[in-house]
Amino acid sequence: MLLENFNRTKNGYCASAALSLLGLVAIVLLNGCSADYDTFGASDYRNLEEISFAEQDGSSAVYSAEHRMEFDFVAPPESLDTWDSVTVENIDMSHFASLYLVDGKIEEFPTDSLALDSLTKKVSRSKKAVRVGDKIQVPSDHIVYVVVVSESGKKSIWQLVLNVPELEPVSSSSSAKSAKSSSSAKSSASSSASSSSTKSATSSSVSSSSTKKSSSSNSDESPDSSDSRESSDSQNSSSSTKKSSSSNSDESRESSDESRESSDSRESSDSQNSSSSDAEEPVESSDSHEAVAPRVLSLSIAGKSAEFDAERKTFHVDDLDFRTDLTALELSEMELPEGATANVEVGESYDFGAGVQVTVTNANDESETYTIKAGYQLPGSNFNSWKGNNVTPDSIWGNANTILTTTEKITSGSMIGAQIQTSSALTKMASGSLYTADFNPKGVGTLSMASSSTWPDGNELLDFGKPFNARPEFMEVKFSYDSKGDSCDIYILLENRTGDKNVNRKSSDVNKLVASAWFRSAKADNSGRENPDVVSVSEPDENKMRTLRLKLQYGEPLAGSPIENSSTFNTKLESSNKSAINNGLVQGTGDEPVTHIRVVFASSADGNHYKGTKGAILVIDEMKLIY
Secondary structure, three states, X not given: OHHHHHHHHHHHHHHHHHHHHHHHHHHHHHHHXXXXXHHHOOOOOOOEEEEEEOOEOOOOEEEHHHOEEEEEEOOOOOOOOOOOEEEEEEEEEOOOOEEEEEEOOOOOOOOOHHHHHHHHHHOEEOOOOOOOOOEEEOOOOOEEEEEEEOOOOOEEEEEEEEEOOOOOOOOHHHHHHHHOOOOHHHHHHHHHHHHHXXXXXXXXXXXXXXXXXXXXXOOOOOOOOOOHHHHHHHHHHHOOOHHHHHHHHHHHHHHOOOHHHHHHHHHHHHHHHHHHHHHHOOOOOOOOOOOOOOOOOEEEEOOEEOEEEOOOOEEEEEEEOOOOOOOOEEEEEEEOOOOOEEOOOOOOEEOOOOOXXXXXXXXXXXXXXXXXXXXXXXXXXXXXXXXXXXXXXXXXXXXXXXOOOOEEEEEEOOEEEEEEEOEEEOOEEEOOEEEOEEEXXXXXXXXXXXXXXXXXXXXXXXXXXXXXXXXXXXXEEXXXXXXXXXXXXXXXXXXXXXXXXXXXXXXXOOEXXXXXXXXXXXXXOOOOOOOOOEEEEOOOOOOOOEEEEEEOEEOOOOOOOHHHHOOOOOOOOOOOOOOOOOOOOEXXXXXXXXXXXXXXXXXXXXXXXXXXXXXXXXXXXXXXXXX
């Protein structure tokens, strides 16, 4: 009995404990879900991938960098002169976003990101969202503006260019000639020709939106008579049909006894016959062809769709697999206007890594030349993947986290990035850094590293650069910087090496600088010093991050570039320690093949000399190479 009561008590306790544990797990799970919801909140995504219309001819041309799309349309039916509205067939955009028409008129649509952001804030939108099946009125200038609004209310503006064909009216010169016809037969022929001309134009417009045809009829006036009677007879005969004029002429000859009247009648008859003959002649027509401007509508390289940069007249693919052989890439698709040709062929392979000049020629022998380039990104360059305080893959990205953790993962709002901070240790300043380099590959001891007399340039403890063969034109990165009076460094160097790793560099090896772009500033808005490689610095986004765009300079750096005040060209080691690594470069021409890439983010620009300001913080996210 006692044992039974004990078992009941034990079982009840266990059941109670189990229920309590389940309740605790439920609370944790609920809190976890709430935390996830609170963390992510409303979505800021407002990407517009593509729009298509039911009346569209072919695929849309999407120019993402310019926030612009172009559409070609089939010819309208004969009952319409042009399309007065088009029907939305598909909208491909961010999942929680909505699409609206812009209210009001836009005088000029910018192409740079800063001006686009500014315009987006100024425009007003329609109250009703655009949905599939809606009809959009076609303005007289054939340009429609839309805004994509994210779940959180962020906006992005786009320009839609509607290339709508119109029927070409009968030319005024043709109408004038018809009005001047001197006989009803000629007028009828001219009218018939005009009708035929309209049908021809309609048929041509239906068969091809890029070619317009028109025709006009030619008519000759009857010769003038030398006297008033001949003129009167000629006018009378001109006002009658061919058959009745001939009959009247015969009656005139039979009833007249005077030779002059007979002669006049014959002259009138001859004049009329001549007029009738003119009317029976076939109407001449001429076709005038308006060739479409020579351009590339779309293209793909190795199965990847290219983006178009109108300012540079460049099609570029930026996201091929890392270390892809760029010297033999297939042109997998290219769309040209009707009648246009190009100096490259789909299915053939080209060196798109170096860039290919493609010339498009239309039917009028007008030509336009574009640059086509391709490349890839550095793995892990979105800085979303981490292992502890190391960006992965660590085969590409390194840092100097040893005694101090100066580089670590940061999450803020919708951003995951790298926080790089200057600290101090053993009475020396230690700049935070993230780079394509291996830190201390020779295993120098901590106390030795702390000696500035042994290591006057801390960069000699690193093996800079990773294998890389592409030739980007720009580098973009999101960043914020709290300088505390310090200056940060953000730069990219492309190198040509006769060897591979600098840690194994031989005295005979030569490392050349192929291209460079460098940003150094105490202020995130790029004020206070010259940075000639900077193309633009945006306003802060919702995560307080600016987008920095640098233009790579192939060959000699631009005058005033911060590279002039760096140790980049030091080919002689400052340290006498046998473990010192020579990362020095000599100037190249810019035409050499690229073999390695060096990317550096540092919270203190002079950190390699142990100089900086404690607490200076550089945050980076989403680095991108643009080709």
